[in-house]
Amino acid sequence: MEHRPSFFKKADIFLAIALLLLGFGTLALLKSGQKDGSFARVTVDGTLYGTYRLDEDRTVGIETPYGRNVLRVEGGKAFMQEADCPNHDCVEKGAVSKTGQIILCLPHKLAVTIVNEGEEAPDAISY
């Protein structure tokens, strides 16, 4: 008959839970934007306007029914270079480059979200 002190069993379970939590914690950290994104996805009024690679420097003029924005992609980051919105929150937001980061221009109902390869269907990418 096997006799194992219950202390070790408890310790094993504790260790397993600790490792599990650590794993989830790391995952949550990655999900919360520690990863470099691959694309800037622009939506206007919830509709996809375009998806732009972050590894290609470019300037994107975005015409919305509410106003005009100029998105600049440079050195793996995206930022709002110009906007004719009243508050300029989007311009002041600065550069984003990590997955999940968002630039919002509320007056223009515009959102720039940093996404990763694989999260974006190839047919949704416009060049």
Ligand SMILES: [Zn+2]
């Ligand atoms: Zn704005």
